[in-house]
Amino acid sequence: MDRQQCVLVLGATGYAGRHIVRQLHDGGYRVRAVVRDKQRALETGAYDAPALHGRVDEWIVSSDGSQLDASIMTEVDHVVSALGVTRQQADPWTVDFLLNLHYLKLAEQQDVKTFMYIGVMNAATGTSTVSRAKHAFMEALGRSSVRAQIVNPSAYFSDLTEVFNVARRGMAFGLGNGSVQLSPIHGADLADFCLAKLSDDAGTWDVGGPEVLTYRQVVQLAFQTLGRKERYLPIPGVVASSAVWLTDRASPRAASLMRFFLEGIQTDSVGALHGHRTLGEYYASLR
Numbered sequence: 001m002d003r004q005q006c007v008l009v010l011g012a013t014g015y016a017g018r019h020i021v022r023q024l025h026d027g028g029y030r031v032r033a034v035v036r037d038k039q040r041a042l043e044t045g046a047y048d049a050p051a052l053h054g055r056v057d058e059w060i061v062s063s064d065g066s067q068l069d070a071s072i073m074t075e076v077d078h079v080v081s082a083l084g085v086t087r088q089q090a091d092p093w094t095v096d097f098l099l100n101l102h103y104l105k106l107a108e109q110q111d112v113k114t115f116m117y118i119g120v121m122n123a124a125t126g127t128s129t130v131s132r133a134k135h136a137f138m139e140a141l142g143r144s145s146v147r148a149q150i151v152n153p154s155a156y157f158s159d160l161t162e163v164f165n166v167a168r169r170g171m172a173f174g175l176g177n178g179s180v181q182l183s184p185i186h187g188a189d190l191a192d193f194c195l196a197k198l199s200d201d202a203g204t205w206d207v208g209g210p211e212v213l214t215y216r217q218v219v220q221l222a223f224q225t226l227g228r229k230e231r232y233l234p235i236p237g238v239v240a241s242s243a244v245w246l247t248d249r250a251s252p253r254a255a256s257l258m259r260f261f262l263e264g265i266q267t268d269s270v271g272a273l274h275g276h277r278t279l280g281e282y283y284a285s286l287r
């Protein structure tokens with residue numbers, strides 16, 4: 001009988017990571033997860049992302065993954081990395097680039113078949129540190145002896161929860177008229193896409209959920225779900241850039257995340273349409 005395929009998941013406690021672990025477990029894979037805090041991992045995550053209790057076969061607990069050696073890759077067939085800085089107090093170069101690169105080197109040493117990286121669309125053109133760090137890792141991965149798989153999702157439902165929350169407070173805002181296009185994706189639909197690609201060749205895929213919406217339509221959907229009249233404040237680009245410049249004086253890290261977010265809502269990010277979970281259903285569940 002064939003050995004059960006083993007997948008090492010990095011960033012397993014995040015929104016995307018938790019959905020990926022659940023799908024892998026349900027799909028019959030052996031899951032090895034690297035986490036910083038096992039107790040937190042066992043519980044349900046933010047935005048109702050799945051608890052990892054009963055879904056992980058082997059735990060690797062490490063507060064600083066850079067100390068781990070190639071033994072963590074023993075018998076691993078595939079690595080999936082959803083490791084990246086979002087709201088954490090950390091430098092994207094240290095995590096998105098260097099820490100992922102560290103794991104890639106360990107995977108190379110143990111001849112792992114594939115390394116799937118959950119990146120972001122438009123990283124090659126983004127000017128924030130987050131985009132640059134992600135793009136640098138994608139470049140390194142593309143030159144690796146391990147088969148490189150890069151999945152670039154559109155906006156997660158988790159991130160778009162914030163639009164719902166500001167609508168709940170009565171006023172949403174966005175850059176200009178909000179005509180930028182997104183294809184919002186639920187973590188479970190993203191995980192489903194990743195699993196389908198796991199045994200594929202090397203490749204890069206832009207992926208979104210089942211529908212394309214402008215940012216403004218997302219705002220309208222939030223107000224509509226709440227049964228409220230839409231109130232939208234368009235922020236001129238120059239005001240947003242000045243805010244980044246001023247924030248940079250106090251906190252370059254916060255300014256970089258702000259720049260990443262602003263570039264994200266100025267640039268279309270529409271991937272191949274995938275899955276069936278709609279943002280409208282998700283917002284209705286928040287109400």
Ligand SMILES: NC(=O)c1ccc[n+]([C@@H]2O[C@H](COP(=O)([O-])OP(=O)(O)OC[C@H]3O[C@@H](n4cnc5c(N)ncnc54)[C@H](OP(=O)(O)O)[C@@H]3O)[C@@H](O)[C@H]2O)c1
Nearest residue numbers: 011012013014015016036083084086088090120155156159
């Ligand atoms: N959110 C979106 O709309 C969106 C869209 C496209 C792409 N992406 C990208 O997809 C990836 C996953 O996003 P997500 O929303 O799932 O993020 P998330 O919920 O913040 O999860 C990130 C994961 O990375 C880990 N991590 C962060 N900093 C770390 C550090 N210093 N040391 C060790 N581990 C660290 C986190 O561990 P802890 O749980 O211990 O903090 C967590 O497991 C990110 O690279 C993100 O940029 C996000």
